[in-house]
Amino acid sequence: MSADRTDRTDTSSHHMAARLPAGGDRLGGTFGQSPSLEAWYPQRLRVELLHRNGLDADPLGADFDYAAEFAKIDLEALKADIKRLLTTSVDWWPADYGNYGPQMVRMAWHAAGTYRIADGRGGAGTAMQRFAPISSWWDNGNTDKSRRLLQPIKHRYGAALSWADLMVLTGNCALELMGLRTYGFAGGRLDAWEPDEGTWWGPEVWNPHDVHSSDDMVQRDQRWHGKNGDAGYDLQSPLAASHQALIYVNPEGPYANGDPLGSARDIRTTFTRMAMNDEETVALIAGGHAFGKSHGQVKADRIGPPPEIAPIEAMGLGWHNPEGSGNGRHTMTNGIEGSWTPNPLRWDNTYLENLFAYDYEQTRSPAGALQWTPTDPDAPRTPDAHVPGVSHPLMMMTSDIALKVDPEYRKVCEKFLADFDTFTLAFSKAWYKLTHRDMGPRFRYLGPEATIEDDLLWQDPLPEADGAPIDGDDVEALKRTILATGLSVSDLAFTAFSAASTYRDSDKRGGANGGRLALAPQRDWAVNRRTVPVVDALRRVKADFDGSAAGGKRVSLADLIVLGGCAAVEQAARDAGVPTAVPFTPGRVDTTQELTDVEMFEWLRPVADGFRNHLDADFPAVAPGVAPEAVFLDRANLLTLTAPEWTVLTGGLRVLGANADGSAAGVFTDRIGVLSTDFFVHLTDTELVWTKDDETETTFTGTVQATGEARFSATRADLLFGSNAQLRSIVDVYAASDGLPRFVADFVAAWDKVMMLDRFDVKGAHRSGPMAA
Known part of the structure; x- marks a missing residue:
């Protein structure tokens, strides 16, 4: 969800003083650092988030084609350059054991590990680790040094190699250098050029200088629902990390309490939120801890x-360490000190062997962090990372002991202990998933190592097209056939938008391609009930066409769903007196139920969808304290819409009658199915007075002031466009006497944009600009 988590209570004027930031009489700020609008108005909806990371921030420009530039790189030569750098220690940040490999694995892991399945945000895809807040999370301590070490490589290859690709590739090179055969590497990540201010990472109460403080406990309690220990105790959605400023879990256990079983519960919660199952979770932890050390x-x-x-x-470098050299043997990162294995630079199975061969007791690091040491004095020791001839006891974290005490994790560990080859493949595939999960469909993968033999379920695979493609004449004939079925403009538009608007640009998942609207789980979502009879009717259109078309032509159900919406919009525009052609690009395919991960797609189900005026009954429980309009803004953001596109799409969908439940809420027109500007005209009608229907403040009635007649009903998703100053200024454009032609043209353009968001098979997926990011 968006950062705009708003509490709709206590909004009357006598509470205003309590809502002003500390030092309210000093809000004038200083030159260049005026207080934010959020400081003055914490409930304000931040519509400007829709316009961030645009071309104005991008020095490469709109015409820069990353795919073309990346193709010029000799990948083997690049990897050789990286591997040379990994074994060339420098004085300002000397390498542990003379090899930067382990710390680069950590850098890549932490870049990718922010990914979360709930809203697809995070991940390595835009190199957000370079910007606040992620750059300055306590768990990312000293990753700034890793990126600075890579600067010569970045400068050498320039714009042809994004920071995002370089960081992941360096992690792969490090693993290869230490003996692991990786599963592959795909380029194609585009860098962002400014911080991400729209992602909500959770309550920012954590005190990085005292992980055992009461603030840490307060912060954790604010991230979790229910009471600790109860069955309903769970992490708030969409969060994935158990604590703020951590990538996964506190390595010392919940509340730094040293409880391995509690740590196992946190691990399962957080890794599941990152789309990893138990086997992948164990593989990643055991594989990652085969290398390097903690500081x-x-x-x-x-x-x-x-x-x-x-x-x-x-x-730009942080975490200055004043002790000794400030680096090398004096390094401080997460506070835990030591290594898990006798050879921290070799891919082997000694992490699991050591974990299960010995009993461990709780000890403290020099920094005071809780960790575990073997009770057996004859247990293997690990060499000092910088002082020759010195060795230390092995170290385990509470999160390591968790794998031993949790029954299900233990089974996986024992499987890997018995078969090192199975463990190696599991880690290689889990690492590949971790570092590529947010890249979207295989169409976006670049480079000679991107092609692998099997389609992986988490990549939402699509089959090859069945039969010859349809042409322009077929498209026009099919539109006439669809309209002749008697399906209404409203139902056709609703169904097409329902299919396409599942897309989210955060991890490039969803969309109409694949025809998954007809498959579980999407066909079963309450918000999609209206689509079921439409899809059934379109199946019959498909069967008739496929059975009669010459030359082996076939039309996919996915194409028909979108084409039906396009035909409906054209009909609605004609009825409004503004005939227009709605663009349509064929070529979508239909996937199968077997190629659809039901559990992962269930995360795409909207609990609130302002476009279709849908709000789940349990929304207040699922998202306590969150205003529906904040989720609406977030949905527009995930669809890469600008404020005008968001506004015009909503107004058009309302007059088309595209509410999920077929209700009249926000349908400010007597001409349903006509692409008119009635929504905007009546929304700005000063003769209407709006009153809330009850104390939930979710539905409203518009009454004619002069007569008392109840004229319209509305939700927060409707009145938002009249109450928010930025959105109302856009509404005024379309409500004006000359607004209709502009409205139809802008609606059609925004409609086509949404229908094409997932078409990486035909559009430029590696150009600069907000759509490509």
Whole structure:
């Protein structure tokens, strides 16, 4: 969900003083640092989020084609350059054991590990690890050093190699250098050029200088629903990390309490939220901890501020360590000190062997963090990372012991212990999934290592087209056939939009391609009930066409769903007196139920959908304290819409009668199915007075002031466009006497944009600009 989590209570004027930020009389700020509007008006809907990461921020320009530039790179030569860098230690940040591989694995892991399945946000895809807040999370300590070490490679290859691709590829090179055969690497990630201010990462109460503080407990309690220990205790959606400023879980256990079973529960919750099952979870933890070490030589309160608030002379580097050399053997990162294996630079199975061969007792690191040490004095030791001839006891974290005590995780560990080859393949595939999960369909994968033999279910695979493609004449004939079925303009438009609007640009999932609207789970969603008879009718159109078309032509159900919507919009525009052609690009295919991961697609089900005026009955319980309009904004953001596109699509869908339940809410017209500007005209009608229907403040009635006649009903998703100043200024354009032609043209353009969001098979997927990011 969006960062705009708003509480709709206590909005009367006598509460205003309590809502002003501290030092309200000093809100004038200083030059260049005026207080934000959120400081003054914490309930304000941040519509401007729709316009971030645009071309104005991108130095490469709109015409830059990353795919073409990336293709010029000799990937083997690039990998050789990276591997040379990994084994060339520098004085300002010396490599542990003389090899930067383990810390680069951590950098890539933490870049990708922010991914969460609930809204598809996070992941390595845009190199957000370079920007706040992610760059300055305590769990990302010293990843700034890893990226700075890579700067010579980035400068050498320039714009042909994005930071996002470089970080993931470096992780792969590190694994290969240490003996792992990786599953592959795909380029194609486009860098962002500014911080992401729209993603809600959870309550920002965590105190990075004291992980055992009461603030840590308060913060965790705010992220979790229910009471600790109860069956209903769960992490808020869409969050994935158990604590703020962590990638996964607290390695010392919940509340840093050293409880392995509690840690196992947190691990399962967070890794499931990241789309990983138990086997993938164990593979990733055991595989990652086969390498490198953890750093905890200096107490946290001695470490300087993170990059975002470090002094200007630090030049973007944070976490200054004042002890000794400040690096090398004095390094401080997460506070835990030591290594898991006797050879931290070799891919082997000794992590699991050590975990199960010995009993462990709780100890403390030099920084005071809780960790575990073998009770057997004859257990293997690990070499010091910087001092020759010195060795140390093995180290385990509470999150490691969790794999041993949780019954299901233990089974997976025992399977991997018995078969190292199985473990190797499992880790390779899980790493590939971790680092590519947010890239979307295979059409976006670039490079010679991107092609693998099997389609992976998490990639939402699509089969090859069945039969010859349809042409322009077929398209026109099929539109006439669809309209002749008697399906209404409203139902056709609703069905097409329902299929296409599942897309989310965060991880490039969803959309109409594949025809998954006709498959579980989408066909069973309450919000999609109206689509079922439409899909059935379109199946008959498909059967008739496929049975009679010459030359082996076939039309997919996915194409027919979109084409039906296009035909409906054209009909609605004609009825409004503005004939127009709605673009349609054929070529979609129909996938199968077997190629559809029902559990993962269930995460795409909207609990609130302002476009179709839908709100689940359990929305207040699912999203406590969240205003439906904030979720609506977030949905528009995931569809890459601008504020005008968001506005014009909503107004058009209302007059087309595209509410999920067929209700009259927001349908401010007597001409349903006509693409008119009636929604905007009546929304701005000053003769109407709006009153809430009950204390939930979710539905409203518009009454004619002069007569008292109840004229219209509305939801928050409707009145939003009249109450928000930025959106109302757009509404005024379409409500004006000259607004109709502009409205029809803009609606058609926005409609086509949504229908094409997932068509990476035909559109430029690697160009600069907000649509490509």
